[in-house]
Amino acid sequence: MAQSLPNRISAPPWWQLIQWVADPLRFQDKYSQADGDWFTMRLARLGEVVVLGNPQAIQDLFSQDTKFDVGRGNAIAEPLVGRNSLMLMDGDRHRRERKLLMPPFHGERLHTYAQQIVDITRQVTDRWQLGQPFVARTAMQQISLEMILQIVFGLREGDRYDQLKPLLTAWLDMTDSPLRSSLLFFEFLQQDLGPWSPWGRMKQRQRQVHALLQAEIGDRRAPKQVPGQAPEQAPGTDVLSLMMVARDEAGQPMADEELRDELLTILFAGHETTSTTLAWALYQIHRHPQVYETLIAELDSLGEDASPMAVAQLPYLNAVCQETLRMYPVLPVIFPRIAKEPVQVGGQWFDAETIFMPTIYLVHYRENLYPNAHEFQPERFLARQYSPSEYFPFGGGSRRCLGYALAQLEMKLVLATVLSHCQLALADDRPVKLQRRGFTLAPSGGVPLVMTHRRAAQPCPSSIR
Numbered sequence: 001m002a003q004s005l006p007n008r009i010s011a012p013p014w015w016q017l018i019q020w021v022a023d024p025l026r027f028q029d030k031y032s033q034a035d036g037d038w039f040t041m042r043l044a045r046l047g048e049v050v051v052l053g054n055p056q057a058i059q060d061l062f063s064q065d066t067k068f069d070v071g072r073g074n075a076i077a078e079p080l081v082g083r084n085s086l087m088l089m090d091g092d093r094h095r096r097e098r099k100l101l102m103p104p105f106h107g108e109r110l111h112t113y114a115q116q117i118v119d120i121t122r123q124v125t126d127r128w129q130l131g132q133p134f135v136a137r138t139a140m141q142q143i144s145l146e147m148i149l150q151i152v153f154g155l156r157e158g159d160r161y162d163q164l165k166p167l168l169t170a171w172l173d174m175t176d177s178p179l180r181s182s183l184l185f186f187e188f189l190q191q192d193l194g195p196w197s198p199w200g201r202m203k204q205r206q207r208q209v210h211a212l213l214q215a216e217i218g219d220r221r222a223p224k225q226v227p228g229q230a231p232e233q234a235p236g237t238d239v240l241s242l243m244m245v246a247r248d249e250a251g252q253p254m255a256d257e258e259l260r261d262e263l264l265t266i267l268f269a270g271h272e273t274t275s276t277t278l279a280w281a282l283y284q285i286h287r288h289p290q291v292y293e294t295l296i297a298e299l300d301s302l303g304e305d306a307s308p309m310a311v312a313q314l315p316y317l318n319a320v321c322q323e324t325l326r327m328y329p330v331l332p333v334i335f336p337r338i339a340k341e342p343v344q345v346g347g348q349w350f351d352a353e354t355i356f357m358p359t360i361y362l363v364h365y366r367e368n369l370y371p372n373a374h375e376f377q378p379e380r381f382l383a384r385q386y387s388p389s390e391y392f393p394f395g396g397g398s399r400r401c402l403g404y405a406l407a408q409l410e411m412k413l414v415l416a417t418v419l420s421h422c423q424l425a426l427a428d429d430r431p432v433k434l435q436r437r438g439f440t441l442a443p444s445g446g447v448p449l450v451m452t453h454r455r456a457a458q459p460c461p462s463s464i465r
């Protein structure tokens with residue numbers, strides 16, 4: 001007998017999917033208001049999914065991590081990231097891969113990227129012209145793509161860099177609106193009818209990207225040898241170099257296809273997410289003069305010789321980033337968790353194969369946790385601490401975002417660098433709304449800004465200026 005799932009939505013499945021793709025937040029508002037903390041929806045490929053907006057039930061999921069599969073619920077991402085992606089793995093394979101990928105994104109290693117982030121940001125802000133509007137999201141995308149190319153792929157210049165950069169931008173922009181995002185959700189649209197069909201174009205770009213990445217990996221495996229000189233041995237500090245020298249417990253390195261798919265996973269997981277969050281932060285900072293003034297005073301208080309890592313520890317800057325991530329979850333829900341055995345969640349037993357999806361959005365807007373939740377108030381993060389199931393912009397448990405530390409470092413250093421150098425203003429007074437962009441949510445219109453002044457040198461971190 002089919003188990004009874006909580007608050008099943010009665011609308012036809014095809015209508016649920018269309019609403020979900022078009023506006024996942026309205027969808028959640030609509031059904032959570034009617035059905036409280038959790039409800040069950042039907043998503044084409046996955047089938048029925050219990051959406052959880054209750055921190056206690058989400059805590060039950062995170063604390064029973066080993067009872068759930070996640071990778072097989074992410075199959076929808078395979079056309080983008082490839083079948084050897086961490087996101088699609090489960091069990092021992094996932095644990096092994098995470099161990100291999102983790103070191104470049106944590107601890108001391110992050111410090112080595114800090115100055116690069118500042119320099120890349122400077123290159124982009126130097127191109128802004130006084131009085132000329134620009135779209136914040138596009139500018140932030142330039143910064144985060146450059147960061148991924150340099151820090152992750154280890155590419156800075158040359159033919160391969162020149163080819164990859166526009167290709168990746170074009171590939172990522174293929175799902176830049178709710179309508180174009182449908183391509184990822186409706187299987188019947190995924191027909192490769194040659195370069196004139198959207199899916200055909202998507203696949204064509206994917207093949208080109210694969211070929212370029214494979215060539216890069218091949219070159220690194222067999223470094224160019226100059227006659228009469230020993231081959232270069234020392235690996236670079238970029239993430240690809242570190243991935244290539246990493247070995248698992250059995251002493252095995254990562255295979256070429258694995259390296260390629262993980263590079264694309266990092267690109268898809270790390271690029272849109274960070275640039276979108278930065279655009280939202282700039283939007284809110286420039287809507288609230290008080291926030292702007294406090295932030296500038298904090299940055300200026302550091303004095304001239306502060307290091308990027310000192311900037312990263314500023315409490316108000318941290319609170320601004322946290323509040324941005326609270327109000328604007330880049331993913332409307334985190335990855336689906338599929339029960340491998342009967343589990344108790346939120347005080348109720350569920351059969352094996354039940355699928356759960358915690359919603360960042362509904363939890364981050366709970367008035368009992370975040371009073372005046374629709375207002376941007378960084379101070380709330382100075383006043384109290386939230387538990388991992390009350391605040392989880394980066395997900396939780398063993399699937400927590402691999403790049404959460406790098407993402408936060410990037411956000412803080414980019415904001416500090418931009419605000420220290422440029423006085424900006426919103427170029428448009430109209431409120432900006434969230435809209436779907438592929439699997440993520442982004443600001444509609446991308447937040448138009450304009451530079452009103454270049455800030456003169458002030459007592460602020462010299463390495464940031």
Ligand code: HEM
Nearest residue numbers: 087269270273274334335394395396399400401402403407
């Ligand atoms: C503001 C920026 C970012 C946000 C909000 C974000 C958010 C998330 C979320 C919500 C998840 C799902 C976690 C879960 O289901 O529990 C995730 C997974 C992931 N993220 Fe991020 N992310 C960001 C930046 C990055 C960056 C910069 C990287 C890479 C350098 C990255 C790499 C990944 C990877 C590889 C996964 C899959 C982890 C796994 O399956 O084990 N993310 N991220």
